[in-house]
Amino acid sequence: xxxxxAPFLNLFPEAMRDVVLILIQSLIVILPLTGAVxxxxxxxxxxxxxxxxxxxxxxxxxxxxxxxxxxxxxxVFKEIIVPSQANKFIxxxxxxxxxxxxxxxxxxVPFDDGWVIADINAGLLYVLxxxxxxxxxxxxAGWASNSKYALLGGMRSAAHKIAYELAMGFALVGVLMASQxxxxxxxxxxxxxxxxxxxxxxxxxxxxxxxISGVAETNxxxxxxxxxxxxxxxxxxxxxxxxxxxxxxxAEYASMILISALTAIMFxxxxxxxxxxxxxxxxxxxxxxxxxxxxxISILLFLFLxxxxxxxxxxxxxxxxxxxxxxxxxxxxxxxVEGVAVYFKLGPWFA
Amino acid sequence: MSxxxxxxxxxxxxxxxxxxxxVTTRNSVHAALYLVLTFFSTALVWLLLEAExxxxxxxxxxxxxxxxxxxxxxxxxxxxxxxxxxGFIRFLPVGATVAAVMIIEMSLVLGPKLFGLDVYPAPAxxxxxxxxxxxxxxxxxxxxxxxxxxxxxxxxxxxxxxIMLTLRRRPGVKYQDAAAQARVRREDCIRMVSMPSEKRAxxxxxxxxx
Numbered sequence: 258x259x260x261x262x263a264p265f266l267n268l269f270p271e272a273m274r275d276v277v278l279i280l281i282q283s284l285i286v287i288l289p290l291t292g293a294v295x296x297x298x299x300x301x302x303x304x305x306x307x308x309x310x311x312x313x314x315x316x317x318x319x320x321x322x323x324x325x326x327x328x329x330x331x332x333v334f335k336e337i338i339v340p341s342q343a344n345k346f347i348x349x350x351x352x353x354x355x356x357x358x359x360x361x362x363x364x365x366v367p368f369d370d371g372w373v374i375a376d377i378n379a380g381l382l383y384v385l386x387x388x389x390x391x392x393x394x395x396x397x398a399g400w401a402s403n404s405k406y407a408l409l410g411g412m413r414s415a416a417h418k419i420a421y422e423l424a425m426g427f428a429l430v431g432v433l434m435a436s437q438x439x440x441x442x443x444x445x446x447x448x449x450x451x452x453x454x455x456x457x458x459x460x461x462x463x464x465x466x467x468x469i470s471g472v473a474e475t476n477x478x479x480x481x482x483x484x485x486x487x488x489x490x491x492x493x494x495x496x497x498x499x500x501x502x503x504x505x506x507x508a509e510y511a512s513m514i515l516i517s518a519l520t521a522i523m524f525x526x527x528x529x530x531x532x533x534x535x536x537x538x539x540x541x542x543x544x545x546x547x548x549x550x551x552x553x554i555s556i557l558l559f560l561f562l563x564x565x566x567x568x569x570x571x572x573x574x575x576x577x578x579x580x581x582x583x584x585x586x587x588x589x590x591x592x593x594v595e596g597v598a599v600y601f602k603l604g605p606w607f608a
Numbered sequence: 609m610s611x612x613x614x615x616x617x618x619x620x621x622x623x624x625x626x627x628x629x630x631v632t633t634r635n636s637v638h639a640a641l642y643l644v645l646t647f648f649s650t651a652l653v654w655l656l657l658e659a660e661x662x663x664x665x666x667x668x669x670x671x672x673x674x675x676x677x678x679x680x681x682x683x684x685x686x687x688x689x690x691x692x693x694x695g696f697i698r699f700l701p702v703g704a705t706v707a708a709v710m711i712i713e714m715s716l717v718l719g720p721k722l723f724g725l726d727v728y729p730a731p732a733x734x735x736x737x738x739x740x741x742x743x744x745x746x747x748x749x750x751x752x753x754x755x756x757x758x759x760x761x762x763x764x765x766x767x768x769x770x771i772m773l774t775l776r777r778r779p780g781v782k783y784q785d786a787a788a789q790a791r792v793r794r795e796d797c798i799r800m801v802s803m804p805s806e807k808r809a810x811x812x813x814x815x816x817x818x
């Protein structure tokens with residue numbers, strides 16, 4: 258994959274080549290990701306607009322196509338206001354923490370067979386651990402702002418992230434049992450053989466729990482109680498303006514895309530074609546795997562937007578109940594069911 | 609000095625410094641954050657030791673769960689640090705003595721005589737496809753299965769006990785029953801009354817009063 262870079266890399270001294278290569282690979286992932294985030298905000302406003310029989314943004318560029326650029330320019334040039342008595346260091350560090358946590362997980366995401374920056378064995382655990390680190394950005398932003406609403410948002414976020422992280426972890430245990438590997442590439446290869454071999458079918462409850470917990474983890478509607486504009490103004494980022502706010506938004510959308518990518522990898526066959534094993538397989542064989550991956554990510558992202566347009570926000574106690582009393586018991590039950598299936602080597606999945 | 613050695617010195621000095629700052633800082637939220645930094649750099653040191661499973665689990669359990677709860681509590685409590693610092697000078701000799709004894713003991717046990725490179729030669733690096741996780745699982749569920757299960761049961765008992773401590777029924781406290789709320793049907797809340805429409809007394813125009 259990286260052979261074509263060899264002439265460029267030879268310009269550098271031997272010891273630096275690995276570092277330069279990793280930097281280039283990171284840029285190859287991060288730059289398109291930032292673009293995707295920008296246009297996801299436009300897509301969100303357009304999709305929700307059409308669902309609510311509005312047009313959505315349509316002033317900047319043809320059909321509003323340059324709206325994200327206008328938003329970006331506005332956010333960059335806005336004044337940054339620091340609340341009095343705020344803890345300055347943490348106030349400025351927390352958007353950076355949350356953005357870093359949203360970006361570093363991409364290092365293990367395979368876009369196609371072998372197209373991954375770090376092919377590490379414990380990829381699944383790595384993703385889970387760094388997803389957990391993101392919650393610090395929210396809690397610290399809430400605390401450092403020295404504002405009641407922000408603190409309430411941070412507290413809510415801490416409590417509900419803990420709950421949904423457990424459900425997510427249990428869902429991942431199910432994937433681990435089915436694929437017998439923590440390596441994300443191995444997990445995709447384990448689903449080889451058509452749409453019914455993907456893990457969404459044997460792990461259907463876990464698929465649903467994982468995706469819904471992912472929506473909760475990224476603070477998206479209907480689980481956006483950390484922001485809750487009707488109750489606590491804007492929650493944890495109420496005191497942020499300009500670039501600080503932009504970084505929170507960037508992190509939120511980047512982690513939405515990440516959750517969609519992980520769901521696609523673990524339950525929807527990653528880069529594999531959905532027509533494998535059917536008569537259409539050869540007809541669609543020319544499509545590269547990365548496009549299938551992007552198509553799956555886009556469908557899941559559309560679901561995020563759809564949820565936001567459709568569902569009213571959950572009440573706080575209902576979120577807690579759903580997380581602790583419904584999702585966690587459901588995943589534990591399904592781990593037992595799956596254990597039985599693995600023992601009897603059921604179907605094409607556990608053979 | 610190889611690159612890995614350099615990384616080791618960076619991570620371990622960050623770990624030691626942040627542990628020191630955690631004890632000395634006055635702000636309790638800062639102390640919790642320094643502890644997070646300590647865990648983080650320790651996990652990185654473990655990664656350098658090729659213990660990637662343990663390193664990531666350290667992040668997952670301590671940084672991801674335990675410290676979040678710690679921060680939660682520390683932010684909610686308004687701890688006044690001043691009374692905690694009273695008598696610092698008075699307890700200093702005792703503390704210093706305990707610290708000195710511990711340092712001497714640890715240097716006796718962990719010195720180069722017992723743990724030097726000639727006693728424990730550096731293990732050969734494992735191949736890239738060597739799975740730390742699978743090896744740990746294999747050992748835990750075969751050789752050490754009884755200690756492992758006993759530890760799990762003890763944790764379960766602790767969990768049940770902790771839940772029991774919070775379960776106290778106080779009379780007069782109203783709870784919301786979410787299941788009952790979700791089960792509610794239209795017929796329970798609304799009574800449809802069929803009434804004949806009536807004309808307003810003295811109405812002259814049909815359709816007025818709408």
